[in-house]
Amino acid sequence: MIKEIHEGVYVLRGEGADQLATANIAPGVQVYGERLVRFGGVEYRMWDPYRSKLGAAIRRGLHTLPIRRGSAVLYLGAASGTTASHVSDIVGLQGVVYAVEFSPRSMRELVMVSETRPNIVPILADARSPQTYRKYVSRVDAIYCDVAQPEQGKLAVDNARVYLGPHGWLMLAIKSRSIDVAADPRTVYGWEKKTLSEGGFSIEEEIDLEPFEKDHQFVVARYLHDANG
Ligand SMILES: C[S@@+](CC[C@H](N)C(=O)[O-])C[C@H]1O[C@@H](n2cnc3c(N)ncnc32)[C@H](O)[C@@H]1O
Structure with missing residues (x-):
């Protein structure tokens, strides 16, 4: 499940802990080794709070x-x-x-x-x-x-x-x-x-x-x- 918590900021709820993410404007491209996940036709980039x-x-x-x-x-x-x-x-x-x-x-x-x-x-x-x-x-x-x-x-x-x-x-x-x-x-x-x-x-x-x-x-x-x- 995906929830938008601020404009353009999402929380992905899966089997593990909730994860922060943004919708990738450069699909397929990672910036710092973050995980990419597709959901409902949109690619999301996981946002690591320990790195940002x-x-x-x-x-x-x-x-x-x-x-x-x-x-x-x-x-x-x-x-x-x-x-x-x-x-x-x-x-x-x-x-x-x-x-x-x-x-x-x-x-x-x-x-x-x-x-x-x-x-x-x-x-x-x-x-x-x-x-x-x-x-x-x-x-x-x-x-x-x-x-x-x-x-x-x-x-x-x-x-x-x-x-x-x-x-x-x-x-x-x-x-x-x-x-x-x-x-x-x-x-x-x-x-x-x-x-x-x-x-x-x-x-x-x-x-x-x-x-x-x-x-x-x-x-x-x-x-x-x-x-x-
Ligand atoms: C803590 S790091 C920034 C991390 C980054 N904001 C992030 O979250 O991805 C601080 C950065 O500020 C830069 N910096 C420090 N003093 C600066 C200055 N006076 N002008 C421009 N950049 C500066 C450093 O070179 C360093 O890359």
Whole structure:
């Protein structure tokens, strides 16, 4: 049995445990060795919550998934495209995923993923300098930020100022040990959320990602400004 739990996100109920999945926009092609399953004429890609923080947040009961069919998404820290590929399935061919990554090695793999997924635009750039990719990116409905770096909240706010539309959304995966190894993770989450609030966001949802990821919090926030104001 298949149930759609968010737009474009499915749970497959079989004999074993429930599995998260998206409908594959590149039928027959795997991105990270995930299982492909056909059901009712549609091919689904299993989504591993141990390999994807967005998958983990959904498994942990995320209420608001601000990505839908046709959305434009700016994805910061795309790595080799594991989560970005599921976002690409969700937004579909009417949507677009601007995928920013600064590691040339990861970018090579991301470019290969984008060859079968025309809605992924791979951009080799440093997300700390949002102006440098201005000519490739238009205004977006949502920013997904998973750079696992200090000052990730500031980096997200800086990108929002340039690209996020009015009342747009941010999903931020906060990795506390990337910011301060010694501090209590809850203190670190608080610092990053304060940065978001001061940068014009209202925090709508926060989810700890245990047991899928240790010392990570996933935050969904709404932008109270538009990109030009
Ligand atoms: C935790 S991994 C991302 C995993 C990916 N989001 C996924 O779920 O498939 C963090 C990525 O952010 C990239 N990164 C870190 N700082 C960055 C920056 N300033 N600009 C662009 N990419 C950055 C790293 O190279 C790494 O590939």
